[in-house]
Amino acid sequence: LNEGAECSFNLGEGTILEVCELDAYSHTYNSPGVYTITYTYTVDDFISTDEITITVYEADPAPILDYLDDVNQIVCTNCLNENSYNWILDNAVILEDAPFDLFNPENGTYILELYNGSNCTAQSDTLVVFIEEIGCNDQEADNYNPDADIIDNATCLYSGCTDLEALNFDEQANLDDGSCIYNEAVLFVNEEFGCAPFSIEITNQTILNEGAECSINLGEGTDLDVCELDAYIHTYASPGVYSITYTYTVGEFISTDEITITVYETETVPTLNYLNETNQIVCTNCASENSYNWILNDTIFLEDAAFDLLNPQNGTYILELDNGSNCTAQSVPLLVTSIEENILELENSIYPNPASEFIQISSPFGSFNFQIMDLSGKVVATGLFSSPGVHRIDFKSFSSGVYLLKSANRTYKIIKT
Numbered sequence: 001l002n003e004g005a006e007c008s009f010n011l012g013e014g015t016i017l018e019v020c021e022l023d024a025y026s027h028t029y030n031s032p033g034v035y036t037i038t039y040t041y042t043v044d045d046f047i048s049t050d051e052i053t054i055t056v057y058e059a060d061p062a063p064i065l066d067y068l069d070d071v072n073q074i075v076c077t078n079c080l081n082e083n084s085y086n087w088i089l090d091n092a093v094i095l096e097d098a099p100f101d102l103f104n105p106e107n108g109t110y111i112l113e114l115y116n117g118s119n120c121t122a123q124s125d126t127l128v129v130f131i132e133e134i135g136c137n138d139q140e141a142d143n144y145n146p147d148a149d150i151i152d153n154a155t156c157l158y159s160g161c162t163d164l165e166a167l168n169f170d171e172q173a174n175l176d177d178g179s180c181i182y183n184e185a186v187l188f189v190n191e192e193f194g195c196a197p198f199s200i201e202i203t204n205q206t207i208l209n210e211g212a213e214c215s216i217n218l219g220e221g222t223d224l225d226v227c228e229l230d231a232y233i234h235t236y237a238s239p240g241v242y243s244i245t246y247t248y249t250v251g252e253f254i255s256t257d258e259i260t261i262t263v264y265e266t267e268t269v270p271t272l273n274y275l276n277e278t279n280q281i282v283c284t285n286c287a288s289e290n291s292y293n294w295i296l297n298d299t300i301f302l303e304d305a306a307f308d309l310l311n312p313q314n315g316t317y318i319l320e321l322d323n324g325s326n327c328t329a330q331s332v333p334l335l336v337t338s339i340e341e342n343i344l345e346l347e348n349s350i351y352p353n354p355a356s357e358f359i360q361i362s363s364p365f366g367s368f369n370f371q372i373m374d375l376s377g378k379v380v381a382t383g384l385f386s387s388p389g390v391h392r393i394d395f396k397s398f399s400s401g402v403y404l405l406k407s408a409n410r411t412y413k414i415i416k417t
Contacts, residue, residue: 002043010038012054029056055118062101063112063124074127076100076112086113088123105129141228142175168253183207185248185255187216188230192261195327198236200261204229208246213249218242221262236263262325270307270319270331278384279369281334283307283319293320295330310382311407312336350405354415355395362390370407372414 001007007020011027012035020041035054040047056289060083063076070185079085079100087095087102088111095102099114111125126313135148136156143157160173166180181189186205191198204214204227214227218234219242227248236242242261247254270292271284286292286307294309295318319331349362361370367417372381372393380398385391399417405412 006042009042012036016135028272032056032058052168060122062122065124065127084115092241130407135190156189181253185246185257187257193325195266196239196263198263209250216247239263239265264325269329272331281309291322353416356417357396359393373404
């Protein structure tokens with residue numbers, strides 16, 4: 001403002017303000033219409049004007065709300081689609097530029113605010129919504145509602161496996177959540193007992209569900225937290241009884257499998273000795289409770305046999321021990337080469353042949369071992385002559401037929417009549 005300035009404001013509806021100092025002066029237009037504010041600024045002969053047009057619209061009617069409890073809906077009975085609306089719940093705007101009908105309102109105090117885009121707003125009266133909630137009050141249910149006003153536990157939902165054929169069928173479940181499991185824990189080992197150090201192969205044969213977790217405790221401090229296991233090799237170094245525990249977990253379902261592994265003390269290696277005077281191989285430390293196999297020149301020729309061998313022929317012998325618990329031990333090879341080959345002379349010294357009651361053997365040897373077998377291989381008589389001379393073998397009890405007399409590495413046919 002210049003010194004000596006004069007000001008005049010015509011507000012367009014009859015109000016004139018003759019004042020220059022004007023700061024945030026408030027004026028209200030009560031009626032709709034278009035008003036021109038004319039401002040005249042005068043300093044001596046200088047005059048300047050400014051005009052502003054004010055448009056006042058008809059006021060929109062305040063929204064009228066109604067609550068439809070049968071469908072749980074708030075409706076506006078006089079709202080127009082061309083306007084915008086904001087929903088206010090408990091003095092806070094919850095929806096802006098929203099439809100004027102509100103579905104599924106929760107309990108509280110509602111106001112609908114109208115905005116027509118021309119700075120015209122109107123608010124509805126407050127509408128209080130109070131809905132008695134019907135719900136489940138079982139804390140174990142998926143839809144537990146601690147705020148329910150009316151208890152109806154028939155509405156409770158329990159997630160779980162609803163298939164009767166599943167291992168984890170849940171009698172309480174009424175909402176299948178896809179967690180059904182049809183496979184139990186299955187662990188396989190190739191051997192369950194043997195001698196220390198004892199190695200086994202472990203295979204997980206469980207048909208795995210998605211999200212499965214596996215834990216395998218081998219019973220001596222080793223834990224395997226893995227599901228994919230195929231011929232995994234583990235060695236038990238010390239004798240003992242070990243329990244392998246396999247735990248298979250899918251969600252809350254747990255299945256276990258257990259296998260007992262027995263590891264025995266290592267057996268003592270058989271010690272062999274050849275007795276030349278009796279043409280016999282003996283084991284000096286063998287026990288009768290074990291089984292033995294005789295191996296000649298790398299080939300097994302007697303299985304589950306006695307641990308002393310009569311009349312061996314020349315060759316390399318090994319005695320293999322088997323205690324029936326997957327524990328084996330083999331002797332050091334024993335080479336036999338001292339058998340007298342001239343025992344062939346016996347062939348002409350066996351008489352009578354055929355025989356009915358007895359046979360006689362004229363032997364020049366100081367020691368003579370023999371076995372008599374039938375044609376099936378069954379030993380029917382054994383003996384040892386410890387001095388040279390003529391020796392008699394009784395045949396009365398033998399049935400008629402052909403028998404084989406075996407001595408050293410030779411076999412002779414005898415006919416019993």
